[in-house]
Amino acid sequence: MTGGHDVADAVVIGSGPNGLVAANLLADAGWDVLVLEAAATPGGGARTAELTAPGFRNDLCSAFYPLTNGPAPLAGLGLTEYGLSWEHAPAVLAHVAPDLPAAVLFRDAERTAESVERFAAGDGRRWLEFYRSWLPVSDELLRVMFTPFPPVRPMAALLRRAGVARALRLARSFTLPVARLGAEEFxxxxARLLLAGCALHTDVGPSDAASGGYxxxxxxxxxxYGFPVPRGGAGALTDALVARLRxxxxxxxCGETAERIVVGHGRALGVGTAGGHWYRARRAVLADVGAAALYLDLVPADALPERLxxxxxxxxxxxxxVKVDWxxxxxxxxxxxxxxxxxxVHLGADLPGMHRYAASLASGSVPEEPFMICGQMTTCDPSRSPAxxxxxxxYTHLPQRPEWPRTAVEDVAARMEAQLERYAPGFGASVLARHVAGPAELEAENPNLVGGALGGGTAAVFQQLVLRPVPGLGRADTPVDRLYLASAAAHPGPGVHGGPGANAARAALARDRLGGGYAATVRAANRLVYGRP
Structure with missing residues (x-):
């Protein structure tokens, strides 16, 4: 790094998993890379702290990482060489609903089949068939998901693997509401609860289009693969990414808040910070920040098309x-x-209850019965708390509003604890300490969690692919040359997998390698969509 960190080939704004994946891939290509992080510690949504009591390690945001396997960008970085190790709970997932036994997903498919068989004769066999149909196409499907739009090569590989007839049926399954998919298959x-709970886990309701795919x-x-967790906490994933980069x-x-991206002659030149520092980027600026933060706050208004x-x-x-740690x-x-x-643990709702919960959120109401996603972290990793x-x-969700009063947040936390007491009598008596974070606290801790939103924008089908974050190219490129959106606001969206960061790094490398021709093509495509700045 030259100039006392003042000049680099690439300046990356934000040290969440996407920013660090992008930085690592550029460093692998021999680039000089500088990452600017506003917080005192790196990691964004992948950090760990003692929020509740001494000796209890709490993940501040993300905790489980099913998308770090197979062809996921994070899986290819060899992070176990940098101290990262994975732990698993005895069971992956349990769905707990009123007046029903728990439906349990295990890494052993036969055990999962035994669990769902308790609900209907033949569903165990159907589950095994369902899983067997996934295995031959899983890697190709994930490559399609992680590839910038249009994913020509991965899609061709998927068609070769699955055949046209099977691929068409896969496409139909992906677009179905999960309630319909579950009813058709089981x-x-x-099994229906497992599917629908996982769809709600990704911010889409059981009657929404494409919730079946999620x-x-x-x-x-x-x-x-299970839902693995890093030994010692989510921060261990960040530690490994930082160690690899260094x-x-x-x-x-850290402690460097990006305030503006300097643009000259249509090109990103570098980043100015709130502390008055200027970091020049020779080749690229990559932004692991929300779409609104990038385009409405960091980039000068006259550098962007008004339509965008x-x-x-x-x-x-x-x-x-609203997230509570205990x-x-x-x-x-x-x-x-x-x-x-x-x-x-997916807790508190059967299928009708999940419909009511999603309908309340869609109508702007606070659900009477919160559907909760819970993490038993010591069950996964004994190092998370004393023996x-x-x-x-x-956590549970609320509708998006400009502000949630603290009294409303505490009321939701009380409802969450009542739900836990309902399904685990004596829970309250076991609480030593707790930490409650509402939308305001989550955003204050990580500005990318705008209004307490965890995904950088809804994962609903109307805001995916070429529609994410807005109608455009479905790529990391922006209307500003050598500026790339590298956050979950970009395709392929939320989840800790490194996809948006990897796409941004690849776009920066392609622009640098192909030169003005690449830039002219992207510029022409953006003009078709947005018009001129």
């Missing part, structure tokens, strides 16, 4: 979030012992 509630993807990833000569500067700025005002964020004196006292070994205790978190 007779009983167990539910299928996440359950099958859990079946194939080993290749890259640098991460208008589209951004129509961008839909995913739901607001330090427990013992494991959660579940009424159903099948739940005790699950790392992830015999449990480090537990749960």
């Amino acid at each position: 007779s009983g509630q167990g 539910g299928w993807l996440l359950t099958m990833l859990g079946q194939q 080993g290749r000569g890259g640098a991460v500067l 700025r208008e589209d951004l005002r129509r961008m839909v964020m995913d739901g607001a979030t 330090a427990l004196s013992r494991p959660v006292p579940w009424s159903d012992p099948e739940v005790s070994g699950a790392g992830t 015999g205790t449990e480090s537990l978190w749960a």
